[in-house]
Amino acid sequence: MNNNSLDPVISIGTLAKKVGLSVSAIRKYEEQGLIISHRSASGHRLFSYEDIERLRTIQHLIRNLGFNIEGIRRIEAILPCWDLLPCSEEVRNNCLAFKGSTKPCWMIKDAHCTRQGNECRKCHVYRFGTLHTEGIKVLLHSTGDNNKKRKIINKALED
């Protein structure tokens, strides 16, 4: 069976070589919420092929566009996940990702969506986050129309 771009099959050392980052830098990005790793049974980080693209985007933002880690995190933090998933009014009104989030939704502990068994590393909000930086600009200007927002994300993520 073919593995898809989200399957966790790459060790941190291999990933570091592929993208030209140090292992410690990748761990730092994860600690700071820029990337999510899967863990093997033995606790070792495993990454996907899509994560390679994600790290390349992060590198571009930092090296060429003048962002730092916190700057990227703040951009991610304002993605309107409540409209994109979407979740009910009752749910969002009790969710820290909607109320006062200074962190990306995938860093929020006990969010409703993650309690339902969803993995953030597979979620469209997370995947869109640093894979499509131009799309974020478009997304944030498309206020009001949630269907339009979802279309933007789905189009950006289709293979």
Next chain:
DNA sequence: ATTCTTACA
């Protein structure tokens, strides 16, 4: 050999 966590420059 490789990666883990924690701590520190």
Next chain:
DNA sequence: TGTAAGAA
């Protein structure tokens, strides 16, 4: 960002 320690 990188390095170091001790454990797995």
